Amino acid sequence: MKNIPALDPKVLGLVTEISKEPKVEAAIAFIKDQTEVAMLEQIELCEIEAPTFHEEKRAASVAERMRQYGLTDVHIDEIGNVIGIRKGSGNGPVLAIGAHMDSVFPAGTDVKVKKEGNIYRAPGIGDNCSGLRALLQVLRALEKEDIRTVGDIWFVGTVGEEGNGDIRGSKHLCANNKLDGFVAIDSTDVGRVLYGAVGSHRWRLAVDGTGGHSFADFGKTPSAIHAVCRAGNIIADIKVPEDPKTTFTIGTIKGGTTVNTISAHCEVDVDIRSVSNDELLRVESEVLGAFEKAIKEENARWGVADENGLKLTKTMIGNRPGGLRPHSCPVLQAARSAQKTLGIELTNYAMSSTDANAPMSHNIPATCLCSGGKGIGAHTLKEHFIMEKTELGPQLVLLTALALAGTETTKPLLG
Incomplete structure (x- = not known):
């Protein structure tokens, strides 16, 4: 990659030092040795249905596994997130590591995993059962080697990350708890580190x-479709910056009944995105204003008073906040240093929409890392997961977490 921001040599030195601690070396080796066991867990979790808004059965399994692996403080919060707390030595930061539990597939989808060599086929096997697998691998490794941290580490299975779930689990977690750092685990490419959260309002x-x-009735009544066309004409000319990248689109449109009808109803779904919440809100205001203006113009075109003419109903169907982290952010520096220590090349320093959106919008140091392995065909019935170098994901998260939370011999990077 070109123009990669500088890596802080002090952070790299710290992560290298941590990686050489005997217990940490043993934990890294344990993760690799447990590859087959972890893959079985990924399969078991995949075969538990977990459509967005109905993650209860998978959540119960994740909670039970956390208890089985040594956590005594495990609960399911008001919204359905599973939270397992691994206490630190005291007076340290709180780091949350989260992987979303929900799947895009509806109830009744065949989620039985089919194995072909090192390829595993099933809807949801990669997104995000691989993330849950990595989350639990980190926990098992810490417990197996009795690695103590200064700060608390929260292991979290979140609900509602996908689609209309609107990252509700992550938003609830960040709004109702004091977190000093957050690492989401999603997708599989360990070469990726997210420094920006793409916010979206729909x-x-x-x-x-x-x-x-x-x-x-021509000349007597305004047309709902014509009003929407007027709005679309205005929206098409909205100016947006290249940096911070900001986008908009009318994604769907439907209305009318027949070719010889002045339409009584028309509706559209609009998607607005930006890594800047200020730009997101500005463009949103222009889009909504365009519809209000268009309705007035369509009513006026036919001499109909606004109170007797077309009416606008606005329904928000998506609200993902955006955010950017400075390249000096301790979570980013720790993650990139952990990559370098493990011999992982940074190939995708990027922005996306994940559970990390919520903490970034609250200015909490955060990123999204990946689970390892190779996921293909996410969100399709042909989704499959290739089991190769799957240990790299949890090893990366482990080293990053230890640098952030601090160990028995090192101070936490998080304040």
């Missing part, structure tokens, strides 16, 4: 009126 905008016959 709206369903419905225009309604009386409608009428295309000939008999």
Whole structure:
């Protein structure tokens, strides 16, 4: 990659030092030795249905596994997140490591895993059962080698990361707890580190009126479809910056009944994205303003008073906050140093939309790391996972977490 920001040599030195601690070396080796066991756990979790908004059965399994692996403080919060707390030595930071439990697939989907050599096929096997596998591997390794940390580490299975779940689990976690750092585990490419969270606001905008016959009522009643077309014309010319990258689109449109009808109803779904919450809100305001203006213009075109003409209904259907972390952020520096220590090349220093959006929007040091292995065809029925170098994901998260939370011989990077 070109133009990679500088890596702090002090952080790299710290992570290298931690990696050479005997217990940490043993934990890294244990993760690799437990590859087959971990893969079995990934399969077992995949075969428990967990559609967004219905993660209860998988959550119960994740909670039971956390207890089985040594955590005594495990609970499921009000929204459905599984939280297992591994206490530090005291007066240290709180680091949350989270992997989302939900799947995009509806109840009744065949999630039985089919094995072909080192390839495992099933909807959800990679996204995000591989993340849950890595999360639990880190916990097992810490417990196996009795590695104590200065700060508390929260192991979290989150709900509602996908689609209309709108990262509700992560948002709830960050809004109701004091966290000093957050590492999400999602996707499989260990060469990726996220420094930015792409925020998105999604709206369903419905225009309604009386409608009428295309000939008999022409000139008497405004058209819902025409109003939406007017709004689209305005929206198409909205100016957005290249940096911070900001985008918008009318993604769907539907309405009308027949070719010879003045439409009584039309609705669109609009997606607005940015890594800057300020830009997100600015463009959102322009989009909503375009619809309000368009309705007034369509009503006025036919001489209909606004109170008797078309009406606008605005429904927010998605709200993911955005954010950016400075390249000096301790979580980013720790993650990149852990990559270098493990011989992993940074190939994708990027921005995306994950559970890390919520903490970044709260200015909490955060990133999203990956589980290892190779996931292909996420969000499709042909999804499959290739079991190769799967140990690298949990090893990366382990080293990053120890640098952030501090060990018996090192101070935590998190304040």
